[in-house]
Amino acid sequence: MKVGVQVKDLIDYIEKEFSGEVAKTAKEVHERGGKVFGLVSWNIPEEVLYAAGVLPFRLFGKAQLIEKAYTYLPSWSCSFSRRCLEVALSGEYNWLDGLIASKLEDTCIALFYLLKHVLKPKFSYLLQVPVLKSELSKEYFVKEVLNLKNRIEEFLGLAISDDDLRRAIKIYNENRRLLKMLYEARKREDFPLTGADVLKVVILSMTMPKEEHSKVVKKVLEEISELRAQRRQEGDADKKVKVHVSGTEVIDLDILQIIEDCGAKIVSDDLNTGTTYFWNEVDEDRDPYDALAEHYLFKVPNLLMSKQLSRAVDERVEYIRSLVEEFEADGVVFLVDRGCEVMGFAYPHLRDGLRKLNIPSVRLDLDYPLPREHYVTRMRAFVEMVRERSA
Amino acid sequence: MRKLFREMFQRHLSRLMELKSRGKPVGWFWACSPTELAYVFDVVNVFPEQYSAYCASKGASDKLIDVAIEYHYGEFTCDYLKCSIGSILNSEIAPLGGHCGMKPDFVLDSRMACYSGHHAMSEVFANLYSNLKRFIIDAPFWTEDKIGKIEFPAKKPEKISKEDYDFVVTQLWDFMHFLEGLTGEKLDEERMKRVFEVAEKTSRNLIEIADLMISKPTPMSQMDYRGFPLIGFYITAADYALEFTQEALEIIKKRVERGEGVAEEEKLRLLSQGIIPWYSELYKYYEERGVVFPLNLYVEDTFCLIESSKPLESLVRRSMSLWNCDADAWIESVLRRAKRADLDGAILFENTGCRLFSYGLRRFKETLWEGLGIPSVIVEAPQCDPRGMPLERAITKINAFIESLL
Numbered sequence: 024m025k026v027g028v029q030v031k032d033l034i035d036y037i038e039k040e041f042s043g044e045v046a047k048t049a050k051e052v053h054e055r056g057g058k059v060f061g062l063v064s065w066n067i068p069e070e071v072l073y074a075a076g077v078l079p080f081r082l083f084g085k086a087q088l089i090e091k092a093y094t095y096l097p098s099w100s101c102s103f104s105r106r107c108l109e110v111a112l113s114g115e116y117n118w119l120d121g122l123i124a125s126k127l128e129d130t131c132i133a134l135f136y137l138l139k140h141v142l143k144p145k146f147s148y149l150l151q152v153p154v155l156k157s158e159l160s161k162e163y164f165v166k167e168v169l170n171l172k173n174r175i176e177e178f179l180g181l182a183i184s185d186d187d188l189r190r191a192i193k194i195y196n197e198n199r200r201l202l203k204m205l206y207e208a209r210k211r212e213d214f215p216l217t218g219a220d221v222l223k224v225v226i227l228s229m230t231m232p233k234e235e236h237s238k239v240v241k242k243v244l245e246e247i248s249e250l251r252a253q254r255r256q257e258g259d260a261d262k263k264v265k266v267h268v269s270g271t272e273v274i275d276l277d278i279l280q281i282i283e284d285c286g287a288k289i290v291s292d293d294l295n296t297g298t299t300y301f302w303n304e305v306d307e308d309r310d311p312y313d314a315l316a317e318h319y320l321f322k323v324p325n326l327l328m329s330k331q332l333s334r335a336v337d338e339r340v341e342y343i344r345s346l347v348e349e350f351e352a353d354g355v356v357f358l359v360d361r362g363c364e365v366m367g368f369a370y371p372h373l374r375d376g377l378r379k380l381n382i383p384s385v386r387l388d389l390d391y392p393l394p395r396e397h398y399v400t401r402m403r404a405f406v407e408m409v410r411e412r413s414a
Numbered sequence: 415m416r417k418l419f420r421e422m423f424q425r426h427l428s429r430l431m432e433l434k435s436r437g438k439p440v441g442w443f444w445a446c447s448p449t450e451l452a453y454v455f456d457v458v459n460v461f462p463e464q465y466s467a468y469c470a471s472k473g474a475s476d477k478l479i480d481v482a483i484e485y486h487y488g489e490f491t492c493d494y495l496k497c498s499i500g501s502i503l504n505s506e507i508a509p510l511g512g513h514c515g516m517k518p519d520f521v522l523d524s525r526m527a528c529y530s531g532h533h534a535m536s537e538v539f540a541n542l543y544s545n546l547k548r549f550i551i552d553a554p555f556w557t558e559d560k561i562g563k564i565e566f567p568a569k570k571p572e573k574i575s576k577e578d579y580d581f582v583v584t585q586l587w588d589f590m591h592f593l594e595g596l597t598g599e600k601l602d603e604e605r606m607k608r609v610f611e612v613a614e615k616t617s618r619n620l621i622e623i624a625d626l627m628i629s630k631p632t633p634m635s636q637m638d639y640r641g642f643p644l645i646g647f648y649i650t651a652a653d654y655a656l657e658f659t660q661e662a663l664e665i666i667k668k669r670v671e672r673g674e675g676v677a678e679e680e681k682l683r684l685l686s687q688g689i690i691p692w693y694s695e696l697y698k699y700y701e702e703r704g705v706v707f708p709l710n711l712y713v714e715d716t717f718c719l720i721e722s723s724k725p726l727e728s729l730v731r732r733s734m735s736l737w738n739c740d741a742d743a744w745i746e747s748v749l750r751r752a753k754r755a756d757l758d759g760a761i762l763f764e765n766t767g768c769r770l771f772s773y774g775l776r777r778f779k780e781t782l783w784e785g786l787g788i789p790s791v792i793v794e795a796p797q798c799d800p801r802g803m804p805l806e807r808a809i810t811k812i813n814a815f816i817e818s819l820l
Binding site for chain 2 (some may be wrong): 334
């Protein structure tokens with residue numbers, strides 16, 4: 024398949040931004056005098072930062088040999104925390120103006136304090152995100168988001184008006200809609216981008232200004248229309264097994280490429296670096312703080328939050344089921360980082376939940392360096408099994 | 415002391431059996447949760463973490479862990495969880511029939527210490543037992559701006575921010591209403607008062623014992639002290655716990671007065687942090703060689719001053735353990751205590767799967783050195799899986815450290 028010049032350029036740009044040089048765009052923002060706050064967690068109401076003119080920059084670290092991070096971390100820690108800390112200890116995050124994490128997950132809390140110790144940012148905040156989806160939690164979280172806003176105002180010496188926040192919500196919602204359109208486009212057999220390319224686009228939205236990112240997504244969407252036409256003419260729309268990818272912080276694009284090299288096509292995901300980040304929109308018609316609290320507590324699927332007397336796993340299984348159905352996926356690939364506590368607990372129940380729904384799944388244990396042959400063997404067996412089922 | 419402890423534990427088991435025979439509901443509770451309420455409502459209180467520690471001490475944990483891993487639970491999740499799950503999935507190989515044969519009616523998903531761990535474990539139990547009710551209580555991670563500095567081990571902070579206090583207290587009331595519904599009994603305020611009076615006396619005894627432990631020579635073996643989390647975390651409100659701590663306190667007081675120590679000659683005084691591998695007798699091995707442990711932060715972090723005049727505030731403070739508070743809030747108090755203990759060094763046990771604990775260990779090591787000039791050694795120590803760190807290797811590492819101190 025020939026790749027359109029513009030899309031290729033964009034993907035190259037994204038590739039460079041994503042893995043070649045850590046945070047090129049964010050660093051430029053900082054060098055121009057803007058403020059950039061590093062986010063340890065994915066479920067922080069970034070709109071508040073954006074309204075204050077701060078660029079929220081999700082920390083991922085980068086794919087590299089881990090040496091320094093083991094000074095602080097146990098050998099069994101997850102790759103996400105190892106990578107982040109490695110970059111921080113290498114001095115490559117020293118330029119960050121602030122640091123924010125949510126208290127939802129033990130890893131994020133512990134990593135937040137380690138990064139705070141290493142980076143000594145001028146601003147830091149641990150956001151108290153409640154685990155219980157209830158009205159009481161929402162009231163509490165509204166106050167907590169206001170606390171965050173007050174702290175940012177104090178730090179920057181400015182005031183964040185409700186209109187500023189409403190504007191930020193609109194900008195974020197537009198970005199969410201565009202990303203969703205990109206995913207919608209994946210439903211077509213002739214969708215020309217790889218799963219890794221799509222994930223690059225999503226991850227990039229967590230590290231650069233949203234308006235600029237929205238322009239990137241618009242360009243990608245324009246280009247893929249042309250590419251689809253070209254692809255149809257060439258008639259190379261190959262039949263592949265469509266898969267949904269499930270996991271938490273997946274930032275390793277190689278693993279997605281391996282999956283697709285084995286006769287599968289990734290059509291959807293429930294990754295924290297994928298749909299769970301952008302799938303639903305914030306209500307623009309209500310009080311902005313109330314709307315943000317509602318969104319981040321109730322609308323964002325999260326394996327660590329649930330209603331009283333209910334189970335988060337059930338909600339996640341339902342979320343996966345809805346995406347599998349919508350995107351007509353033939354099966355689910357679980358990507359489980361061996362050090363990830365969340366998946367370490369949830370995986371057996373997610374698998375069992377999908378089994379009850381007759382959705383086949385396979386688990387790939389993420390370990391580094393990636394044992395390619397191991398993945399290839401498992402994926403090929405899975406693809407074969409799924410093909411037989413649907414034959 | 416061990417005999418007294420065993421008697422107390424037997425009385426605890428008898429209480430469980432007696433309540434169970436009367437048809438009282440079984441609740442599973444985690445560390446730092448409001449377990450006093452189990453005594454207010456006559457709930458059969460079972461502690462999966464403590465049970466897992468028991469399995470490890472009986473040499474039964476490795477097989478249970480294998481059962482959990484075979485079922486694809488993560489290898490690097492908490493040993494307590496794996497052990498507990500193993501005993502549910504295969505109760506035939508589990509000591510005491512698995513969690514004392516007490517199938518839960520509810521699990522209190524108290525996110526008051528270990529956030530993702532306790533929650534995920536509760537969720538797992540809710541998945542493994544049909545009809546299990548999972549009740550969530552959420553507390554903040556206590557940052558310094560919310561509580562100021564906090565006194566260890568009483569867990570008395572300079573302040574508690576109102577919105578956070580109200581948030582937790584409202585949930586405690588919701589939990590009491592839940593227990594009312596479950597037991598069919600209204601909250602008896604007089605009874606609650608009595609329960610908290612017992613808890614206050616027990617907790618004061620525990621704190622006094624902790625203070626006596628830093629005497630010279632160290633008056634009690636860690637082989638005895640390591641059992642105290644059962645009391646600190648779970649049964650402060652039990653009359654048998656009060657009686658045990660009273661007797662223990664008297665014994666220790668006398669030892670201190672007489673200048674009796676656990677070692678014939680104290681060569682080194684070390685701080686111990688982290689959960690000791692329950693399958694090992696590491697403390698005994700070192701105490702016999704003159705290495706004593708006057709300060710065990712893990713054990714003492716299970717203590718909390720309960721005030722019967724402020725029962726709900728006490729339950730809120732219970733969530734202010736070292737692993738649920740900003741280190742900036744507690745470090746001064748801990749260092750002051752360490753200084754009083756006149757320490758030569760520290761052994762820090764890194765517990766596999768425990769993020770909040772283990773991620774901060776190396777930073778704590780730096781702090782001990784910077785703040786007190788105390789060197790320390792980190793020892794990988796899966797608390798229930800002897801295969802994760804062979805004892806011989808742990809001993810070699812600790813011996814090398816000790817030799818450098820002598």
